[in-house]
Amino acid sequence: MTAVAPSALAQTLVDHAETVRPAWLDAAVDELRGRTTRGELEREQSDIYQALVDGLQAGGTDLQSEAFDQLRGILADVSAARARLGFTPRETAVGVFALKEGLYGLAGSDDTMTRVLPLLRLVDELGLFTFEAFAAARESIISEQAEQLLELSTPVVKLWEGIVAVPLVGTLDSARTQVVMEKLLNTLVETGSTQAIIDITGVPAVDTQVAQHLLRTVVAARLMGAECTISGIRPQIAQTVVALGIEFGDIRTRATLADALVDALREGRRSHTEVTA
Amino acid sequence: MTTAPSATATERLEVRADSDVVRVRQLVRTVAQQARLSLVDQTKLVTAASELARNTLVYGGGGEVEVELVADGRRSGVRAVFSDEGPGIADLDLALTDGWTSGNGLGLGLSGSRRLVEQFSIDTAPGAGTRVEIVTWSR
Numbered sequence: 023m024t025a026v027a028p029s030a031l032a033q034t035l036v037d038h039a040e041t042v043r044p045a046w047l048d049a050a051v052d053e054l055r056g057r058t059t060r061g062e063l064e065r066e067q068s069d070i071y072q073a074l075v076d077g078l079q080a081g082g083t084d085l086q087s088e089a090f091d092q093l094r095g096i097l098a099d100v101s102a103a104r105a106r107l108g109f110t111p112r113e114t115a116v117g118v119f120a121l122k123e124g125l126y127g128l129a130g131s132d133d134t135m136t137r138v139l140p141l142l143r144l145v146d147e148l149g150l151f152t153f154e155a156f157a158a159a160r161e162s163i164i165s166e167q168a169e170q171l172l173e174l175s176t177p178v179v180k181l182w183e184g185i186v187a188v189p190l191v192g193t194l195d196s197a198r199t200q201v202v203m204e205k206l207l208n209t210l211v212e213t214g215s216t217q218a219i220i221d222i223t224g225v226p227a228v229d230t231q232v233a234q235h236l237l238r239t240v241v242a243a244r245l246m247g248a249e250c251t252i253s254g255i256r257p258q259i260a261q262t263v264v265a266l267g268i269e270f271g272d273i274r275t276r277a278t279l280a281d282a283l284v285d286a287l288r289e290g291r292r293s294h295t296e297v298t299a
Numbered sequence: 300m301t302t303a304p305s306a307t308a309t310e311r312l313e314v315r316a317d318s319d320v321v322r323v324r325q326l327v328r329t330v331a332q333q334a335r336l337s338l339v340d341q342t343k344l345v346t347a348a349s350e351l352a353r354n355t356l357v358y359g360g361g362g363e364v365e366v367e368l369v370a371d372g373r374r375s376g377v378r379a380v381f382s383d384e385g386p387g388i389a390d391l392d393l394a395l396t397d398g399w400t401s402g403n404g405l406g407l408g409l410s411g412s413r414r415l416v417e418q419f420s421i422d423t424a425p426g427a428g429t430r431v432e433i434v435t436w437s438r
Contacts, residue, residue, distance in 0.1 A: 193321055227324065227342060229349040230405045258342035265343060266350075266411035267397050 032078035042124035049120035085147040098155040105159035178209040185217040191224030199235035217286040223254030253282035309367040323352040334375040347415040350408035359383025376436035384428040
């Protein structure tokens with residue numbers, strides 16, 4: 023088969039727009055019934071069709087070429103919008119693949135056949151690109167959500183004048199430690215607190231990595247002039263920490279948050295009287 | 300949980316990323332509960348598994364973990380095997396010394412894990428990877 027010039031393909035699309043466009047629209051509306059409106063799809067398809075024709079007229083042969091920059095942009099936008107609206111991958115790609123329904127309608131004479139085949143191949147590429155764009159959009163949504171969750175799961179609360187606490191729940195990995203440390207240090211400054219309590223009641227296991235993260239946070243708080251207490255050390259955690267051989271050194275630890283709060287209040291009062299005395 | 304193992308099956312998990320270490324920990328905890336380990340022993344075993352899985356990941360360049368429920372007639376227990384095809388450990392005595400680390404941890408992971416479980420065996424050679432087996436029995 024001899025290669026057909028892109029401009030000839032563009033001409034085919036222009037000439038047969040009357041046949042291709044309605045068939046494409048019908049097929050897409052059929053699949054996406056209830057998810058989007060006919061008018062919306064028509065506008066979207068009109069943009070894609072025009073960009074496809076423009077790209078071919080500019081001499082584009084494969085989707086990655088510069089001539090199709092605009093087309094790729096439109097497809098990426100449509101896919102990203104669908105990903106955010108909760109469309110399935112199928113629902114996202116079907117809008118593009120439905121263009122084939124329109125092209126099949128042209129497969130009558132031998133003359134158009136040589137032009138329809140390269141166009142069909144191009145539609146496959148468009149579909150694959152749509153998939154990739156959809157997946158990329160989903161990935162970015164997931165990592166956004168993970169970030170939000172990270173923020174959500176690490177509240178720093180003011181317990182009393184001069185006393186802040188961080189109740190930790192779940193796994194303490196490097197990323198979370200970073201968030202906890204930053205928030206704790208910022209809150210210490212904002213509230214003018216001198217006592218910080220890190221409560222690990224909700225941490226299921228304290229291994230060397232968790233311990234190391236805790237120690238670093240305490241050291242950072244101390245550098246800012248705050249005294250740090252680690253509370254919520256349950257019996258099984260205490261035994262595990264001892265067996266592991268982790269040394270908490272001179273860091274104050276307490277069994278419960280209540281104990282730590284009493285200590286911190288006492289400490290706060292003492293430093294207060296020292297100042298006024 | 301969908302990954303809850305049956306009583307006799309051996310569960311196998313790949314360790315390729317930090318999130319896999321969390322999965323190993325959850326699996327070991329589930330099996331430890333099935334073996335009716337005390338809360339203290341559960342926590343010790345889970346902590347040891349966490350250390351060893353992280354070693355597999357960080358020093359072994361990734362590998363796999365096998366966890367199974369074992370029984371010797373009177374007692375039940377949990378066996379976990381951590382294996383990687385990494386560089387292996389050249390000086391095992393040194394690696395088992397408290398506070399020594401070839402990375403930037405506390406240097407207690409390997410030596411501490413040994414104290415957290417009842418049976419601990421390690422099989423390694425330079426260039427031949429590392430295999431650590433731990434077992435804890437119910438009382």
